[in-house]
Each structure stands twice: as structure tokens, then as C-alpha cells.
Amino acid sequence: MSERELTIAELGHRGDGIAPTDHGAVYVAGALPGEVVTASVADGRAKNPIFKSLSPDRITPVCRHFETCGGCTVQHLAPAPYLAWKRTLVEKALRDRGIETDVSDTVSATAGGRRRAVFTATRAGRHTLLGYHEKSSHRLVDIKECPILDPAIAQAVNGLKSLVSEILPRKGEARLTVLNTTAGLDVAIDKADKAYERKIPALSQKTIELDLARLSINGEVLLEVRPPMLDMDGIGLAAAPGGFTQATLAAEDALSKRVLEAVGKAKTVADLFSGAGTFALRLARQANVHAVEGDAAAIAAFDKALRKPQGLKKVSYERRDLFRRPLVLEELEPFDAVVFDPPRAGAQAQAELLAQSSVKTIVAVSCNPATFARDVRLLLDGGYTLQSVTPVDQFLYSPHIEVVGVLIRE
Known part of the structure; x- marks a missing residue:
């Protein structure tokens, strides 16, 4: 060559x-x-x-692991062009679907804001490695620092490494999902050694020493010292072990603000792919809300949050796989507004039905500009007008971006 x-x-x-x-x-x-x-x-x-x-x-990258770690790809780009690039990712995805529209400036995330992190751990001889995979590789970077993390998680890395070393499988990798809550760190370890029961005393002791709120292993809560609570704008929510949560609090607030503003004075709102209620709990302060989610643990957390008096309007919910069973036209008819925030695969089946509905306002939230653009295209073809598109950057230094789109039926 x-x-x-x-x-x-x-x-x-x-x-x-x-x-x-x-x-x-x-x-x-x-x-x-x-x-x-x-x-x-x-x-x-x-x-x-x-x-x-x-x-x-x-610019000079802020992390010593930048050259090898696969987590951050654009740490060497200055802030202004970096945020502009994030906006172009959304603009290009929309253009690819024939959608020409103004895209707002990217709402910035901040370093040290990631309250939820997913680590990989594995054995290397007698040592334990904990961190992220190298770029285009299965090798693991044993991190010494991570500037995007919430300080509470960053400071616990060595302790987490000691904790997971007790139950690593002989071959392969374990995964740690760590969430910083108002009660401390919630740690969920998956793919641990199946015989971890014999290590329960040692694991319990380390949980106390690290002052964790809760430790779960392979889907089972091993020890809960304090309920790992999240503050949903004044409403307490006990997080599901390893469950989905917006990665940064700043982004959650930014997304929620735009959802609430878009819904406005709607009296009845459906929150689809609602998770544990990030939007639904906030929306219920101003409207009657029906939340729909397929994950059982998320629905259970939502139900538990509703059991305490919160001064909310009428709230209902159902567990339902919206990929297989989207809400049909008759079910959509009662709602003035619909919010949907699906996984990366998007909400094509639901968007197709929404495009035929009479819902006045639709708020589309997505972590994938490509599927966001596809779903918006369906709604536009159904007669909706795209009012605004806002990128929200909660995945600092990475190519990932959240998007909020507001559509109305004239």
C-alpha cells in the first residue's frame, strides 16, 4: 500500500x-x-x-485513556465545533428522510455528569480489570480515571473492582451497572459467577464498606442498605436494579422541560415507552396521564412511586410491548397529547398508527437520530407539522445524541 x-x-x-x-x-x-x-x-x-x-x-484531551478507550471519540474537538457537529448529526438524519427543517442549537452536557455508567470487568491473571473496551477491540482498558463520570462513581472505581473480583467468572466478562442515587450508589452486577452464593458474607461486608445503597447480582437483590431513590422533580422513585435511567441529571431536566412545554395545557396525555416514569410523573402534575411500558421492573418502580400521595392528577398505567402491540386508533382517541421515548430501534409501528390519529400534539424523544427521522417522516406523511427539533447532549465526547421533536396536527 x-x-x-x-x-x-x-x-x-x-x-x-x-x-x-x-x-x-x-x-x-x-x-x-x-x-x-x-x-x-x-x-x-x-x-x-x-x-x-x-x-x-x-484541543488536548482531558483523559489519559483517550488514545485507547473506546468510550470517547471526540474529546480532542473544541466545545463549540463539537456541539455544532452534534447538531449536524441530527440535521443529516432528517435530510436522509427528506426532511428540511431548522434544528436548534445543541443543549450542552457537562463533564463529570454521568450518574449512570456501565463497566465491564474481567480477569487478567491474578488481577482484575475494570473499565471499557478499547476502540474496535475486545481488549479492556483498566481505567484509572474517567472525567465524564459523576465524582461519586469515579471515586468508587477501585472499590468496585475489589467487589467484582469476588465473583468474576473464570472465563468471560461481568458487567456492572452503577447508578448514583440520592441514597448512594446502586450497583447491579450481571454475568457473575453462578456460584456467587458462597461469597455472600464477603460481598455484604464490601457493600457496607463501600457505603453502597444496594447491591444486586444476576438480577437478584443481595443487600439493600437504603432504598436507591431518584428525585423526579420532587417525586421520589426507587430505581429498579440495573434499570434504564437518563444518563445525566442535566439532560433529564432538559428533556423533561421540553416535553412539558410541548404538551402545554393538554388535559389527557399518553406517555409511551414510559420507563419508570421520568416524564409521566412530571406530566401528572398538570394533566391526566396514561403510561405504557413493557419492562416489568420499570412498571413496578412506577407503581411504587404512585403509592405515596404526591398531589398528582389521575394516573393509570399498563405493561405492554409496544413493538408488538402498539396503541390502536381507538385507544389513542382520548388523548390530547402523546409522548414517546423508545429504545434505539425507534417506534415505527406506533408512529404508523399515530400518523392516522387525531392526537393534537406529539412529542418524539429519541437517542437515535436515524430512527427518530424515520418515525417523524411517518408522522409528517400523516399530516403532522414539525414545530421544533432540539438535540440534547448527555453523552459527552461520544457520537450519541438525544433528540426532542414536537409535532402538531393543524
């Missing part, structure tokens, strides 16, 4: 620099727009690039 000079024109959706050539686009890891590199090229990717000129937007 001969060396070639490549000029980076743009950032791709995964954070790689893209250089157009006569033979197609070449992806250059770590390169920024305007930079020039020389590199050999194989299968559309630059190998061992040598930088001949650097962008003025390049």
Missing part, C-alpha cells in the same frame, strides 16, 4: 474524519476537518496516519 495525502472534509457520524478521494471516502480515526494527513489506505480506512497540519479546533 502506497502513502497518500488526505484532506479531511468533515466528521462522520462515529467521530472519524472523512477525506473524499477519487476512489471514495476514506475514514481517518482521530482526524478533524481541515487537517491534512498522509497514510496508507485499506478498505476505506487510513492506516497509521501522520498529521501534516492540525485544525485550530483541536
Whole structure:
């Protein structure tokens, strides 16, 4: 392979620099727009690039693991162009579906804000490694720091490593989901050694020493010292072990604010893919709410939160797989507004039915611009008007972005 000079024109959706050539686009890891590199090229990717000129937007990464860790891909990009790039990811996804619309500036996340983190742990001889996988590799980076984490989680990393070392499988990896709650850290370990029961005394002791709120292993709550509570705008919610929670509190507040503003004075609201009630509990302060969610643990947490008097309006809920059984037209008819926040796969089946409905306001929330654009396209084709699109960045330094879209039927 001969060396070639490549000029980076743009950032791709995964954070790689893209250089157009006569033979197609070449992806250059770590390169920024305007930079020039020389590199050999194989299968559309630059190998061992040598930088001949650097962008003025390049900054020094804040983490020692940046070169190897696969968690952060754009830590070397200055804040303003970084946020602009996040917006272009949403704009491009919409254009790919033929949607031309103004996209608001990206709502920024902050370093040290990740209250929920998922770590991988494995054995390396007599040592335990805990961290994230390397870029394009199954090897694990044993992290010494992580600037995106909530300080309470970052400070507990060594203790978590000691904890999981007790129950690592002989082969393979374990996964730790760590959530910082108002009562302390909630730790859920999956894929632990199936014979972990014989380590219960040691695990319980370490849980106390680390001052964890709760420890769960392979789906079973081993020890709950204090209920791991989340504050949903003044409403207490006990988190489900390893359950879904918005990754940063700042992003949760930003998303909720936009959902509440969009719903406005609607009297009846359906919250679809409602999780444990991030939006539903807040919406119920101003409207009657029906929440629909497929996960049993999330519904149980939501039900428990409702059992305490909160001054809410009428709230109902049901456990239902909306991928297989979306709400049909007759079920949608009573609602003035519908909010949906599905997993990355989106809500195609539900969007198809919403497009035929008479619901006045629809708020689409998504962590995947591609499926967001697909679902919005369905609603537009059904006669809805797209009022606003706002990117919310709760996945700092990564290619991931949350989106809130507001649609109305004129």
C-alpha cells in the first residue's frame, strides 16, 4: 500500500474524519476537518496516519485513556465545533428522510455528569480489570480515571473492582451497572459467577464498606442498605436494579422541560415507552396521564412511586410491548397529547398508527437520530407539522445524541 495525502472534509457520524478521494471516502480515526494527513489506505480506512497540519479546533484531551478507550471519540474537538457537529448529526438524519427543517442549537452536557455508567470487568491473571473496551477491540482498558463520570462513581472505581473480583467468572466478562442515587450508589452486577452464593458474607461486608445503597447480582437483590431513590422533580422513585435511567441529571431536566412545554395545557396525555416514569410523573402534575411500558421492573418502580400521595392528577398505567402491540386508533382517541421515548430501534409501528390519529400534539424523544427521522417522516406523511427539533447532549465526547421533536396536527 502506497502513502497518500488526505484532506479531511468533515466528521462522520462515529467521530472519524472523512477525506473524499477519487476512489471514495476514506475514514481517518482521530482526524478533524481541515487537517491534512498522509497514510496508507485499506478498505476505506487510513492506516497509521501522520498529521501534516492540525485544525485550530483541536484541543488536548482531558483523559489519559483517550488514545485507547473506546468510550470517547471526540474529546480532542473544541466545545463549540463539537456541539455544532452534534447538531449536524441530527440535521443529516432528517435530510436522509427528506426532511428540511431548522434544528436548534445543541443543549450542552457537562463533564463529570454521568450518574449512570456501565463497566465491564474481567480477569487478567491474578488481577482484575475494570473499565471499557478499547476502540474496535475486545481488549479492556483498566481505567484509572474517567472525567465524564459523576465524582461519586469515579471515586468508587477501585472499590468496585475489589467487589467484582469476588465473583468474576473464570472465563468471560461481568458487567456492572452503577447508578448514583440520592441514597448512594446502586450497583447491579450481571454475568457473575453462578456460584456467587458462597461469597455472600464477603460481598455484604464490601457493600457496607463501600457505603453502597444496594447491591444486586444476576438480577437478584443481595443487600439493600437504603432504598436507591431518584428525585423526579420532587417525586421520589426507587430505581429498579440495573434499570434504564437518563444518563445525566442535566439532560433529564432538559428533556423533561421540553416535553412539558410541548404538551402545554393538554388535559389527557399518553406517555409511551414510559420507563419508570421520568416524564409521566412530571406530566401528572398538570394533566391526566396514561403510561405504557413493557419492562416489568420499570412498571413496578412506577407503581411504587404512585403509592405515596404526591398531589398528582389521575394516573393509570399498563405493561405492554409496544413493538408488538402498539396503541390502536381507538385507544389513542382520548388523548390530547402523546409522548414517546423508545429504545434505539425507534417506534415505527406506533408512529404508523399515530400518523392516522387525531392526537393534537406529539412529542418524539429519541437517542437515535436515524430512527427518530424515520418515525417523524411517518408522522409528517400523516399530516403532522414539525414545530421544533432540539438535540440534547448527555453523552459527552461520544457520537450519541438525544433528540426532542414536537409535532402538531393543524
